[in-house]
Amino acid sequence: MSQMKTPRAKLDALLALLNSAAQDAIAEYERTGEVPSKESGHPRDSQHPTIALKNALRILEGACDQLCITLAPPTHTLLSRRYVHYEPACIRFVIKAKVADALVGHPDGLPVAEIAEKTGIEPGKLARILRFLATKHCFREVSQDVFANNRLSLPLVSSSPVAILCLLSTTVTFGAANQIDACLTDPEYGPSLRPEKSPFMYNVRDEGLTDFFDYLKHHPDLEQLFASGMMALSKVAGDGASLANNFPWKNMAPGSTFCDIGSGIGGICLEIAAAQSHLKLTLQDQPHVLDKARHLWSCELPKALDEQRVDFVPIDFFKEGPVKNQDIYYMRQIVHDWPDNLVKGILQRIKESMKSTSRLLIHDYVLPVLYQRDSQDLDDITAPEPLLPSFGAGNIRRTLFIPAYYQDINM
Incomplete structure (x- = not known):
């Protein structure tokens, strides 16, 4: 107290x-x-x-x-x-317009007219956005209408992991966030906990799709951005490096097995495979996602494919369990995507695939409490x-x- x-x-x-x-x-x-x-x-x-x-x-x-x-x-x-929504909207704009890219190599800054010429944006409007962001210490106005990168704008170069994450979050959440009030007061959507009744799906309800991942499947550009965003999140947060280097893999015998359930294109497993060559890895996701994963691995770590250290096995974890008898099963940021009743089914099917010595690692969010506890x-x-x-x-x-x-x- x-x-x-x-x-x-x-x-x-x-x-x-x-x-x-x-x-x-x-x-x-x-x-x-x-x-x-x-x-x-x-x-x-x-x-x-x-x-x-x-x-x-x-x-x-x-x-x-x-x-x-x-x-x-x-x-x-x-x-x-x-007015807080304007800041991410303007950050999204400067990433897509490649403003930070245009200022790389110009530590003393460039006149807004030159930045506008490089980006194709009307100079007066561009200056207003840059000046707004500069008040938040993102970019720097060196002199009147002359702008330079600074510590906060440098990560907004369009190819950086931070920029990719900013694009993903603003692309996915802006429309849905604007529909929270309409969705929660809708007599059909409001009381429901089903994935197809979320504010995101309310915003795209005219498309007749089942859930967010179905939406991704029908929008390949966004699906690619989502896959890149998950890779970027692993890099920024250090998830892959932390798991690859800090878990006691050395205590596991050569040929020990690791199954990533809902692996996406395999960003986490890439880091594990690079650091722990004695493990046998299995990626499990939807077939079209695994097609992209194979391409990524052929570019990033072809040696693992040549040595047959990684398998790509399709799964619908709402209907079937993962490959059987793995030493480690791993779920990263899967549980939070689905309501409890669906998660219980996923976990039950994993349990049925496990041998007595198998272990399940769940890598997800834990919300700290807001109140004092005795x-x-x-x-x-x-x-x-x-x-x-x-x-x-x-x-x-x-x-x-x-x-x-x-x-x-x-x-």
Whole structure:
């Protein structure tokens, strides 16, 4: 139970947390070099952040947000939030227009007229979007109508994993988010938990499709973007590298088997196969997805194909179980896609395929609680008071850089 009785005591505690977390982040950067500047890229920007830096940022962001919410009048906060959709919309625009690409190699910036010529965008409108983003420290206005890249805009080069993820999320969610109120108040869609009754499917209901993945199947360009986005997410979050290098694979005998259920095109397995050549891998997904996976593997890791270390086996996990008697079964970001009754069926079919020594790894989201509990499970990580136990804004969009509460709304 909180010992902070007064609002002033809570504000002082937030300020102390803010300062402490900032000092921890600074110390973590200085451990290997210099602290970053918002004006330019930093050597560690291309690396996965350490646990120490993630922990510091979680408190820093949570405390900053809670401090602003506490001290600002509610009207100030809410009137600002009504326009938050413009920022991702403008980020999407600059990625598709390749604005950051055009500024690479021009550290002193380019006049907006030259950027407009390179991108084909009307210069006045382009300047307004860049100036808006620059107020959010994304791009930099060097002088009037002269813009340059900075630390936050450099990852928006169109080929980067971050840019691909931004394109995917804005492509998929914008229309659906605008339909949340209509969907939830619709007498047919609102009460239903079925995948075909989601706000996304409400937005495309005239197409007569069954669920989001059926929609992808009928829209190849978006399906390709989704596959690229899942690969990008693994790279940005470090999922593949973490699993490939930190799980005790060396304790498993040569020829041990690993089955990735709902593998997509196999981004996770690519990293495992590259790091652990003694394993036999099986990718399972829809047939047309596995066709793309074979092509990817032939380009990225043909040696694994030549050595017959990877199989591609189609599956409909709503109707059938995975290949039998695997040592490890793995599901990454599958469970959160489906309602409980369908997930129970998937898990039951996996169980029926397992041998007595098989293990199932479920790699998915866990939402931290927002309320104080008298007793905590040993595995719980609770934020220091007076932060929300979930760390608030410090955890809303990621659990180790994977969306948490945002992803909950996505579903």
